[in-house]
Amino acid sequence: MNLKTSAWLVAMLFISDGVHDVYADESGPAGVEFFEKQIRPILVEHCRSCHGEKKQEGGLRLTAHEEILKGGDTGPAIVPGEPDDSLLIRAVGYLDEPKMPPKQKLPDADIEKLRQWVAMGAPWPESEAPSASDREKKSKGFAVTAEQQSWWAWQPVRDSTPPIARNIEWPQNKIDNFILAELESRGLRSAGPAERAVWLRRATFDLTGLPPTPEQLDAFIADVSDVAHDRVVDRLLESPAYGQRWARHWLDVVRYADYHDGDPKARNPVCEPLEAWRYRDWVVESLNRDLPFDQFITHQIAGDLLSSPDGTEPYADGLIATTFLVNGAWDRGDADKEKLVSDMVDDQIDTVGKAFLGLTLGCARCHDHKFDPISHEDYYALAGIFYSTRMLQELGTKGGEITLQRRPLVPNDVVERRNQQVMQIETLNLQMAELDKLSPKPADDDPRRKEIIERRDQLQKSLPPEIPMALAVSEGGVPGGLFPGIQDVPIHVRGSYARLETVVSRRMPAFFQGEDTGSIAGGSGRRELAAWVTSQQNPLTSRVIVNRVWQWHFGAGLVTTPDNFGLLSEPPSHPALLDWLTVRFVEDGWSLKKLHRRIMLSAAYRQSSVVKREQFDRDPENRWLGRFSSRRLEAEAVRDAILSVSGQLDTALGGPAQADVAITRRSLYVQTARWDRSNFATLFDAANPDSSVEARTVSTVAPQALFLLNSGFLLDQAKHLADRLVHDVPTDSPKAETARIQRAYRLLFCRLPSDEELDLTREVISHGNSSGTNAGWVDLAHVLLCSNEFVYPD
């Protein structure tokens, strides 16, 4: 921020109401601001068509300060400071001929603004070259500043030797040297390790979204070897529940939703993303088999252009992965079809930028990025790539729905064979109907009838199953749109397709593209885009995902804004650690599982979250990681944990999402619908599926408590948990009561109750509403499911 703008900001801070205070410094930036906000729009909207670059009625051009002062055939248009003597003011006031604008007098408010502006001395921005065309001005106007040039996030990833810390006992791996060096330099201390059971509960929720079972707890406590922690992490990473848990993190980033309409009956199949679940399942499966992250990205940007590893066509995973590009919030579409397509392109640029690169590319849609080195032109160079990509089958009629593009996941000959057979069956049905119409109607054993039935049965039997489809893109733009086919597109002035300027060649953003980025050979350019995003020379992508993974483990990233590494973000707390981890991550072949392992086996991750007040207050936000930050389980984990301890959880993988929260499948398979926010997940702060969400908020509000206290789902699960306790410890003796309570504590909290807790819980059991079976146990189960400890693992 230069001195001038900051002075202006300071001035703005102390203004009171009223225009005069604001614009006291009339020739300065405030005056220019007034011009930009109030006056330029009037000139552009009402005057420019006759007094602009193209046309100068009466010899007057209202495009630059000099031009206005020079005026037209009848003399200067304004006399700065003297509105009453200014022709422009007299003309718009309809006081003299010519009355301007001729067709319709300006609104009084606009006339008053013009008058005020002239009275202020008609401030105009200095930098504006008087007669340069907009185009030249724009390309000249964009320059990378020294601050942008040297911004940490754009520098190459640098490897370093982990610092040597004084406390040599503490580190478990190299991560800890970085953490400890910072703590020591700030005079902070680590909270020390958490109890083993606490670590197990933390790690199990973290990797699987589920609590450990008492049996897993016992096994871990019994394992006295040096590699006990390693074994647990490996076991959890091998569990299919890992993919189910971590897919949800990724789905937040890519604005995933199962549907628009929450009501299954009301869904319009043409524009509903009915096949989106295949993408979700692909994410789960890719994470579970540790698909290298660079390939994971490549699939999502350009999977339709990849060939299948086993040579079969089509490459189903590749097609499915591109659902990433099309599962945005367009609902049924807009009547303004050109705008719709430009909004889709914008969503794709925005999501690719934030999700993979930590760049807010979308900010350059209407103008050069205000903070980062991304020009308006860069944006349309990228836009050409997505305009050249087909995401819709049909735009639809004006006012009608869009049809999403679906592509078959089986070879074309199977599709054709099926279509043919279906047609043949239909023909046979028609023939049969014809027979029925004859009089007399042929008998059942009529040979003609028999032959039709026989042929039909044969066809039915050999009919390939219904063709599985994916929401997928292809090359070539949206037919019927402004830019069908593969092509470069023009700059859209202020983001509007209705105001097109110079065509820009498709390419990567100039400042970021690097030397090894090849030009776009043919096709839309998505192949090249994916190559650039995942290039080892690109310092953004690998840092961004390493930072995200760190955030998902610790609650906050080393960079606290994972979607934005630009100049508006705060630089990383531990820059050398971020780079060191990033170098290892790339060396490890972009393996997420190895990254998890490294992070989770650190002493930093093993720390206790329970600290004394004064220690807490020395670093309230835990920026320097002298402890673990306890945080509430996410919506999905809350629900899954409840089902898990009640013994009801169905851990099956995959398939379309269902509407009913009362099903026992994992929450990943309870639908996210863009039009329905009155559901369980939203109540507990699930991500808004309309745009990329880098981090969920945590709100604590009464309706959550109401859900836990009164919803049918919770009451049912409390009963199941009570039944489970009674079943697991069957005998009705005083000792059995204690054993049951202990069982409950081990299931829910991974520990045994204290004496005080035993007394309290016994009280709950004895006060139980006597009407139901196991009433006291149901009450206890319910109370424990509502407890803080259940949803705030240490």
Place this chain on the structure above:
Amino acid sequence: MNDFTSLNRRELLARSGCGFGLLSLAGMLAADETEHGSNPYAIRPPHHEPRAKRVIFLYMPGGPSHVDLLDPKPRLATDNGKPLPFEKPKLQRTTTGNLLASPWRFTRHGESGIEVSELLPGLASCIDDVCVIRSMVADNINHTGAALQMCTGEQAFSRPSMGSWLTYGLGTENQNLPGFVVVSPAAVFQGAQLWASSFLPSAFQGTLVRDPNNPIANLGDPASSLDHQRSKLDALRRLNEIHQHERAANSQLDARIASFELAFRMQRESPEAFDISRESETTQKLYGTDNPETELFGKQCLMARRLLERGVRFVQLFDAPANNAWDQHSGLRENLPKRCRAVDQPITALLTDLKMRGLLDDTLILWGGEFGRTPTAEGNNGREHHPFGFSMWMAGGGIRGGMVHGATDEFGWHSVHNKVHVHDLHATILHQMGLDHERLTYRFGGRDYRLTDVHGNVVKEIIM
């Protein structure tokens, strides 16, 4: 992770625009300290002295026809059946035919003499309290985009809704009730996106009431008496306190304990707030709950009044017996009167009742849909969507009554005089509530967002 409990002050400080929000943030700190340190609904002081404390938005989904209700155009009668004498805008949904005279009569009412259609006799009787804006402009021609813009300011992407911004900015006055309530009997296009908090914490999203007879979810466990539940809650509290003992620094745990207590109070008190059967028979009749035609919207209005009275910040009622009830592409002559009959008496009752209770002065009422309808005919008995010039009205909350602001051209096509864009309307509503639309900001994805984006001017002319 963003935390809207204990760290909300820091979080909000970081996210509320570059310093412009200092005033409000100082207030937030104060409110927070008094309010348990953790409450997103705590009252926050406004930027300036407010004229209104609460808002009710009477939303007519589909787009009510301005030329048949609030914006009389004699030229349509004289030129009935003739083509529109100028080129229609490029942005059209379907091509409409020739000009269509309004089948209904307009007459002057009240001291102000404002002309109102015979379809709205009740509103006409209160017209001196009402400011009719005849120069509204919106940017989108489809329900989805236009409704999104009317409710959130943005046509295509997800943004926080007006009610979310207001509760984020001001908190709410009754801690036992949600701060932002939406009543929509049927699902409407775009659904929850119209009352979403989007990137604001989800505590600020509208609470949807679908069925006026069963307004809030999970309010009661029918099998459990309150005493029984109280004893469970006491046990929960004591267990939580044991757990918290070692974790005193974590104020989120405090907040969660408090949320259960609040839930218990809500459970006891909010059924009363929503229960319109507690109103006298006279009042119920005033709202038309005894007449099948007015019953549904009458109940919605009466419930809204009870909520507003009890300190709810923002109520949005959708006249939605079905989706898009005000979308008269055809059946204009039959269906528009039907909709008017359904809402006119309840709205009149609401105006009168609020006035009688002294609440109209600081309650801002807003009426309208996402756009108006074409002065030209679709088929022979319908009108198309029309965002280029249409009418809305406001009343109470420091808005001048008995005035008409702005005008469309003589055919009711373009807004030509004192145009009021949706952004201007939003700026004005925030202004009346004591908020500066340029200072009420939230940082998300690297920039500061506002309800009015980079637009909006307060319509000073209609403010008292």
